[in-house]
Amino acid sequence: MNIDISHLDAKDLSTYTERAHDMHTGSDFLLNIIPKTFTSAFANGDILQVLLIAILFGVSLLLIPKHLAELVRQALEAFSEVFFKIMGLIIRLAPIGVFGSVAYTTAKFGSDSLLQLGYLVLLFYATCILFVVIVLGLILKLAGLNIFKFVGYFKDELAIVLGTASSDSVLPQVMKKLKNLGIKDSTVGLVIPTGYSFNLDGFSIYLTLGVIFIAQACNIDLSMHDLLAILLVSLITSKGAHGIPGSALVILAATLSVIPSLPAIGLVLLLSVDWFIGIIRACTNLIGNCVATVVIAHWEKDIDHAQAKAVLDIKK
Numbered sequence: 001m002n003i004d005i006s007h008l009d010a011k012d013l014s015t016y017t018e019r020a021h022d023m024h025t026g027s028d029f030l031l032n033i034i035p036k037t038f039t040s041a042f043a044n045g046d047i048l049q050v051l052l053i054a055i056l057f058g059v060s061l062l063l064i065p066k067h068l069a070e071l072v073r074q075a076l077e078a079f080s081e082v083f084f085k086i087m088g089l090i091i092r093l094a095p096i097g098v099f100g101s102v103a104y105t106t107a108k109f110g111s112d113s114l115l116q117l118g119y120l121v122l123l124f125y126a127t128c129i130l131f132v133v134i135v136l137g138l139i140l141k142l143a144g145l146n147i148f149k150f151v152g153y154f155k156d157e158l159a160i161v162l163g164t165a166s167s168d169s170v171l172p173q174v175m176k177k178l179k180n181l182g183i184k185d186s187t188v189g190l191v192i193p194t195g196y197s198f199n200l201d202g203f204s205i206y207l208t209l210g211v212i213f214i215a216q217a218c219n220i221d222l223s224m225h226d227l228l229a230i231l232l233v234s235l236i237t238s239k240g241a242h243g244i245p246g247s248a249l250v251i252l253a254a255t256l257s258v259i260p261s262l263p264a265i266g267l268v269l270l271l272s273v274d275w276f277i278g279i280i281r282a283c284t285n286l287i288g289n290c291v292a293t294v295v296i297a298h299w300e301k302d303i304d305h306a307q308a309k310a311v312l313d314i315k316k
Contacts, residue, residue, distance in 0.1 A: 117273045120213050124277050127205055128284040136201075136291045143298040144305055149312040150294075151287060153177065158283055165278040167286040171196070178290065181311055182304030183297040191296050195289035202284030203251075206277060210252055210270060211262070217269055220262055230256070 033052055035041035041049030061069045137147035151158070154177065157170040167174075171192070178188045211230055215222050252270075256262050270277075297303035 116217070117269075120209065121273055121276050124206060124209055125280050127209070128202055128280045131201065131205060132284060132287050136287060139295060140291050143294050143303075145294060145308060145312065147291075150290070153181075153312055154287070154290060158286065161282045161286055162279055165275055165282055167196070167282045170286070174286065174290065178293050181294070182307035183293060184302040187297045187300060187302045188293060191293040192289055195292055196285075199289050199292055200285050201288035202281035205284070206281050207252065210267075211256070214256075214267065214269060215262055218262075222262065226262070 033049060035044075035049040035053065038053065041053050061072060132151070133147060140147050140150060154174065157167075157173050157177070160170050161167050175188050175192055178192070179185060207230075211222070211227075214220075252267055256267070294303065294308075298305075
């Protein structure tokens with residue numbers, strides 16, 4: 001693309017670089033888990049902070065009288081229905097935002113930029129598909145299950161993720177279906193929520209492609225040392241990235257700062273296609289977490305293989 005970084009507007013990236021300032025070191029990551037207030041975790045969209053509050057809230061519910069806990073549970077279910085309706089209304093407007101983002105990129109960098117960004121999207125989709133079929137397929141085969149039947153079993157949830165570019169809304173359904181495969185509740189309840197924050201396969205693939213794309217677009221050569229540095233830093237900064245708005249761009253902004261020759265402002269180039277990439281990224285993350293749950297259950301002998309195979313055969 002031969003982009004001159006001096007022509008990029010840093011204001012376009014301010015939202016993401018501001019979030020990245022808090023994610024440079026391991027201690028910052030741990031301290032960031034503790035929210036400043038009860039409501040700030042929800043306002044900032046930090047999944048780990050929300051998870052901490054949820055754990056404390058759940059433990060507290062167990063310690064209060066059952067009739068009071070039941071009232072709280074019913075109230076939370078009612079609120080969740082309202083919030084899901086709100087999300088549905090917002091999602092209907094998402095195509096307008098995507099249109100504006102693509103139009104901005106085309107107007108600023110020319111129509112040729114669309115072709116290059118299109119190649120990036122296609123490459124990412126192909127990489128994720130190969131990763132699921134080959135890598136996750138082989139791993140799942142060790143547990144005695146077929147990857148194609150397994151993915152087909154979650155087709156309804158994946159359809160929702162394709163439409164929303166987020167796997168958050170299908171978490172309850174996914175956990176229910178995994179339990180239906182004969183996996184113990186304790187394993188599902190531990191692996192899936194943890195994996196949502198720490199097992200982000202699609203996200204990891206995007207980090208690599210995103211860095212290479214920015215470097216090539218700006219005509220910057222990256223040494224093996226640079227690539228290893230980005231890999232090591234991203235292993236720390238990516239934890240808990242799920243649930244943060246524009247999480248991939250946030251983490252890229254944080255990790256690119258360790259390479260002086262690679263400007264974080266180059267992330268502006270990816271803003272217009274982040275939603276398109278986010279679709280398959282979320283799907284890959286979801287499939288990866290489901291496979292991880294099955295594999296861990298297999299190791300711990302917490303899965304009924306006969307039931308799992310029977311259920312998957314029905315869902316052909």
